[in-house]
Every structure is written in C-alpha cells, then in structure tokens.
C-alpha cells in the first residue's frame with residue numbers, strides 16, 4: 015500500500031515559504047523576477063520583511079517598490095552538515111540591500127569557501143524557481159554574467 | 169522592582185544530569201522542583217506562585233499539586249528563567265504571591281515527552297530564513313560572527329580560547345559532561361560544523377533541569393539556606409530573526425537588559441566577583457562581556473585570552489564549565505542562575521573565594537531575547 019504521506023523517488027527539497035496576506039506581494043514579485051521592498055510614505059524608511067505598516071514610525075501609509083537587486087555580503091556561515099535540498103557545503107548568508115534592509119539568502123555562482131566569499135563583496139539578486147508559486151531571491155557576485163561569458167567562473 | 173526586596177531561598181538541579189532517559193520533560197521539571205523544595209525546607213502546598221517555560225505552568229502546577237495565585241509562562245527561549253526571576257521579584261514585592269517556584273526541565277538529548285520544534289512555513293522564520301537551509305542554532309546563532317570578526321579583528325584562536333578556558337573550569341566540576349582539558353589546537357582541529365564554528369565551539373546537548381524558589385527578603389532569613397538576594401534585574405527582546413538583528417557585532421537585547429540590571433542594583437562593574445554568560449556557542453561570552461560593559465567593543469577576545477576570566481583571574485566567568493562543557497539541555501539559563509547561587513552560597517565545585525556579587529546573563533532564541541540578574545549574598 016502506498017503511503018500518501020510519502021513521496022518516493024523524489025529528492026528532498028528545501029523548506030519553502032508559505033506566503034501570508036501580508037507577504038504575498040513579496041513572493042508574487044519574486045515569482046515575476048522582481049525584488050519587492052516597502053517604503054514608508056511618512057518617514058521614507060525602506061524596510062523588510064514585509065508588513066502593512068512602517069516598523070520605524072507605525073504609519074500605515076506604505077508603498078511597495080522594486081529594489082535595485084544590488085547588495086553586499088554582510089555575514090554568513092558555511093554549513094557542513096546535511097540539509098534537505100542542499101548538496102555539499104553551502105553558505106547561509108545575510109546580505110545588505112542597497113536600499114538598507116538586510117535579508118537571509120544563499121550565494122550562488124560562487125565557490126562556497128571563505129576565500130571566495132568575502133564580506134562586503136558586491137552582489138546582485140537572481141531568482142531560483144522552486145515551484146509554481148515560489149521563486150527564491152538568491153544572490154551572486156555582481157558581474158557574474160560577463161565573467162561566465164569569458165569562462166572564468168564555474 | 170525595589171532592589172533586594174526578594175531573595176532566592178531554594179535552588180537545585182535535577183538529581184541526575186546528562187542522559188536521563190527515565191524521565192520525561194515534565195518529570196525533569198518535577199524532579200528539579202522537589203529538589204529545590206527540599207533545599208528550602210518547603211512542600212508544594214507552601215508555593216503560591218509558579219513560573220516556567222518549555223512546559224505549561226498549568227501542567228506544572230497541577231502535576232505538583234500547587235494552587236497558585238500568580239502564574240508566569242513567559243517563554244522567550246533559554247533566558248526565560250531570568251525573566252521569571254525578575255517577574256517573580258516584582259510579584260512578591262507587589263503582594264501577588266509570597267513564595268514562587270520557577271522550574272526548568274528539558275529532555276534535550278533523550279527527547280522523552282518533548283514537543284517537536286519546527287518553524288511553520290508561514291511564520292516569519294519559515295518564510296524568510298528556513299528556505300536558505302539553516303539546520304538549527306549552529307547555523308543561525310553563528311551567522312553574525314564573521315561580521316564581528318571583520319570589524320574587531322578577532323582571531324580564530326581567540327574564539328577557540330573561550331572553549332579552552334571553560335573546559336578548565338569544567339575540569340573542577342564532577343557534574344560537568346566534559347572534563348578533559350583541551351587546547352586551542354584541539355578546538356581548531358575539531359570537526360567543522362558551520363564555518364567558522366567547529367564542534368568544540370558549540371554547546372552540548374543533554375538532559376536535565378533546575379528549579380528556584382523565591383520569597384521576600386524579609387522572610388528569606390527564616391529559611392535553612394543563606395539567602396541570595398535579587399539586587400537588580402533587566403530584560404528585553406529584539407527580533408525572532410537573527411538576520412534582522414540591528415547590529416551583528418552587538419546584541420541590543422543584551423545592552424538593554426544589562427544596563428537596566430546595573431542601574432537597578434546600583435553596582436559598578438568592578439563590584440562583580442563572578443559572572444555567568446549564557447554560552448550556547450563560543451562567541452556569546454564575547455558579545456556578553458562587551459554588551460554588559462565589562463570591556464570595550466572588540467576587547468573581549470583579548471580579555472579572555474589574557475586569563476581574566478580563568479581561575480585566579482579578576483572576573484571568573486562560566487565557572488561551571490558553561491553550555492560548552494557543563495551541560496546544555498536547550499534552555500540553559502536556569503543552569504547559569506544555579507551556578508550564581510552556588511557561588512554566592514559558597515558551595516560551587518570551583519568556588520570563587522569570597523564571591524559576594526554575581527551576575528547571570530542569559531540569551532533567548534538567536535540573540536532574540538535577554539535577561540540579566542544581579543545577585544548578592546549580603547542584604548542590601
């Protein structure tokens with residue numbers, strides 16, 4: 015008898031977010047290839063994670079906008095233990111977006127080593143499709159595209 | 169809270185420590201509670217206030233046969249018990265109850281009767297951290313450290329030395345899980361868990377529990393044990409997401425709780441004879457020493473390296489061996505408080521001579537919460 019709770023022959027995948035009404039715009043944006051932040055109309059502060067009011071001043075007058083996608087590497091660890099949906103050692107990173115807020119992410123298109131992952135290195139967002147609803151914002155070294163064309167990056 | 173208006177008159181850990189498969193989580197709470205009651209010369213019917221985390225205060229009170237008039241279930245992670253002490257002292261001063269029991273029990277290793285801990289995919293952590301592959305605290309609590317290293321110049325050797333000094337303390341403690349001395353080289357060649365953290369920079373996972381009994385300072389003199397007075401307290405929370413910590417080199421919750429506890433107690437830093445800083449990982453004593461103001465920003469690594477927190481140093485720190493070597497059930501704050509009480513009673517295995525003032529400083533979550541308790545053995 016097949017167990018309906020098991021999905022055999024399927025590699026375990028990473029934990030995926032379940033959007034809530036307050037965060038749906040962020041995940042819809044990611045699906046469309048855009049990094050959505052919010053900004054307070056009253057005090058002008060940009061913030062993340064999403065919520066329908068400003069965490070700096072409490073105003074409900076806030077707007078969603080598309081971030082530049084540029085960031086710098088703020089800090090990270092390189093996990094050496096097995097995790098569902100990940101292979102080998104991988105960095106769990108926090109990046110600082112150009113607009114100010116920070117977010118957790120993974121760094122892709124870059125060796126997962128202390129030598130390659132330098133704090134404050136410039137990064138840009140890429141979106142990794144997970145399923146019909148979710149694409150995750152990940153970051154790669156800025157200018158990775160041109161490097162790849164020259165065959166310098168793996 | 170009026171400084172010194174409450175005192176700890178009962179304190180005990182579970183009878184066994186380490187691996188206790190014969191007791192459930194609730195059973196560990198009860199074992200610690202009964203030991204603390206015996207320590208104070210009380211029975212459950214003498215208790216009219218209960219506080220606990222990790223188990224419901226309802227279950228605790230009913231299981232022990234207590235009918236409380238004051239209840240606190242504050243659960244903000246491993247420092248919850250520091251917050252319970254603070255709340256209990258205020259409740260006693262306000263007359264809401266007379267004698268408070270605070271318990272902790274956790275089957276961290278054996279997982280007997282333990283609730284499953286998992287972030288819901290719709291929670292903030294489930295949406296904005298879990299998709300990126302963290303595997304528990306060793307891959308979350310540690311994330312800020314590379315930023316600290318870059319900004320302060322801390323070396324791997326100095327991070328490793330935190331574990332070395334605490335193992336030296338543990339060597340003097342028969343109840344410590346790990347007692348064999350280690351070197352910086354041992355730490356730096358132990359298995360990599362999450363760069364830059366190696367196995368010996370991470371806490372143990374064990375079973376155990378502890379309990380405290382508080383009453384008013386006036387009544388405290390009538391108990392069999394010498395009272396340990398609550399001189400000052402502080403608490404705060406910052407964020408459930410380590411990625412959203414305001415400053416990766418300093419904990420806002422530490423700073424707020426610590427400052428308040430110092431202000432309430434009216435003590436100065438050089439009045440402190442003994443210090444406990446919750447050490448789930450080797451960087452926590454560094455952040456704690458700096459955020460509590462014992463040293464300046466970026467100076468904690470050198471302070472420990474130079475022996476100031478070791479035996480004979482001017483600020484003995486984590487003298488039970490800490491979460492790194494003594495025990496760590498998951499919510500370690502209770503054990504830090506227990507060691508502060510032992511030091512002030514003069515009964516610690518690695519006793520600091522003439523310790524009169526001790527601070528127990530706790531963390532909850534991944535730099536998410538904090539509680540600081542200043543204790544003393546002389547009536548203020």
Ligand SMILES: [Zn+2]
Nearest residue numbers: 054057068071
């Ligand atoms: Zn605002």
